[in-house]
Amino acid sequence: MPDVRPKEEYSVQGISASQGIAYGQIFLYIQTEIEVPVYHVNPEKRMEEIGRFEVALLATRQQIQQIQAQVEKNLGPDEARIFDAHLMVLEDQALIAETFREFELNGHNIETCFNTVSRRYIKAFDEIDDEYLRERGGDLRDVAQRVLHNLLGRTGGGQKLSELVDKRIVVANDISPSDAAGIDRSQAFGIVTDTGSKTSHAVIVARSMKIPAVVGVRDLTKRLRNGDWVIVDGYDGVVIVNPSEQTLFRYGKIRLQKKSFEQRLMEAVRLPAITQDGTTVPLRANIEHAEETALVKEYAADGVGLFRTEFLYLSATKLPNEAELFASYRDTVAALAPAPVVIRTLDLGGDKPMVGAPGLFPQEQNPFLGFRAIRFCLEHLDLFKTQLRAILRASAHGKVLLMYPMISGREELGRANAVLATCKAELMAEGQPFDPDLAVGSMIEIPSAAVTADLLARECDFFSIGTNDLIQYLLAIDRVNDRIAHLYEPTHPAVLRTLKHVVDEAHKAGIKVSVCGEMAGDPVYTALLLGLGVDELSMTPPSLPAVKYLVRALTMAEARALAAQALALDAPKEIYALCDAFCSARLKPQ
Secondary structure (H helix, E strand, O other): OOOOOOOOOEEEEOEEEEOOEEEEEEEEEOOOOOOOOOOEOOHHHHHHHHHHHHHHHHHHHHHHHHHHHHHHHHOOHHHHHHHHHHHHHHOOHHHHHHHHHHHHHHOEOHHHHHHHHHHHHHHHHHOOOOHHHHHOHHHHHHHHHHHHHHHOOOOOOOOOHHHOOOOEEEEEOOOOHHHHHOOOOOOEEEEEEOOOOOOOHHHHHHHHHOOOEEEOOOOHHHOOOOOOEEEEEOOOOEEEEOOOHHHHHHHHHHHHHHHHHHHHHHHHOOOOOEOOOOOEOOEEEEEOOHHHHHHHHHOOOOOEEEEOOOHHHHOOOOOOOHHHHHHHHHHHHHHHOOOOEEEEOOOOEOOEOOOOOHHHOOOOOOHHHOOEHHHHHHHOHHHHHHHHHHHHHHHHHOOEEEEEOOOOOHHHHHHHHHHHHHHHHHHHHHOOOOOOOOEEEEEEOOHHHHHOHHHHHOOOOEEEEOHHHHHHHHHOOOOOOOOOHHHOOOOOHHHHHHHHHHHHHHHHOOOEEEEOOHHHHOHHHHHHHHHOOOOEEEEOHHHHHHHHHHHHHOOHHHHHHHHHHHHHOOOHHHHHHHHHHHHHHHOOOO
């Protein structure tokens, strides 16, 4: 007889990626790698083989353009821009040239050569520390799979998310951008993936569709079967399998509370970020490219506290010129004027190799401590000056602040400022307008910079603390290493003392301090950071409502008292519990 006993409830922790709560049966979706046959091509047929490759590239371009048009129709132009990067991959002359080179060297069939080269590029992206940029390797992987399908004469096969019916929760090992774009929003209750991050395209689509998503649940697909029932908690990043009646009842109440609370948060986002005792706290946004200015406005941010400029380089098939950089910076600055925009100079290097110019980056054993960011720029002055000139020119169109990444000491800062002075002199001689009083600041993300904050403050107009890297370097923890990621603790006493030291030295010099790392966007740390003396916070736009709500619910006196308590403790978990209790008492559904 079949086993009719009720299945046992269990939960799996993942990463909250799109808020909301969903309950339903699952649609199990497993992506598999294409098996590429390997064989030698007769020399007389080599031109025919190259022709096959060119036809496959053309077919892939047409397919992506069709997907893009459908996404724009169903979800909107912002979501459709996801596929701009896909189209740029197909124009990547370095990728195509390397494929032909591989073909000439070994004489294998063109799909084998393309697969070898594309995997090499994907591996380079997978090793990037920055979460957003690492996810862009998914663009290349998706395009490569489509090109291989076309080369092999396959139109696909097996499951397709576009065929999803019966209103299910999609549970997948991974979801490519093309698959995500094909999801019928009327049939998908939620998305759960084994892999991925908050910046994956599946997540972007889930947010635009306003459905819950949890990523990084680690091989959950191997434990489930089609038709299993789950709850997706997109608030806490939890997936509950086989939920009991009691759990269903509890989550029903939670869903109502959360909906009501979200409405209150969005109402508060239009109000000023002023504490109960009258202190205004500027809350700014972190963005990657000019198109995100719409989000900055939607979430009523006080400008941009971190404009990362790597995207313009990493997505390009060649180095962008001054005109291209200027256009992007100008559009961002003008769209947000008179609010400030802090533009960070390039944080390229061994861990973020540029696909269009691979020769610029040496192979390094430890690229995270190697030739990157300001070190890279000071060794490639033409590239650095091109960017600085574009930033200076953009400063004529609104309020721009310039910020250098990965500064390790005063000497490095002085060299960067000398290059900036040269660029100012050149533009002045050319009659190009720019802000002569452009504020210049330094990222504090290396322990040596934190320790010598007093020296750097003499040469800076402001500091911005990049807590992600600073914590990694302080604690010697690679936060993307699963074996030790649990040791990455923002509330470690060493972190708190370092933050306090940097703030104190900056204030002695009369300059302000912002935090633009992940700590800034987590309301658990809001009171702690303000209590330590941080002046401004910058975060991803969707994080703004909760942080602003909490700022408006506290007094600076309470924040300082919390920071004093935290500094007196020596256990990271105790400090976190203290901050969490403070946050929960003020930021919770009622």
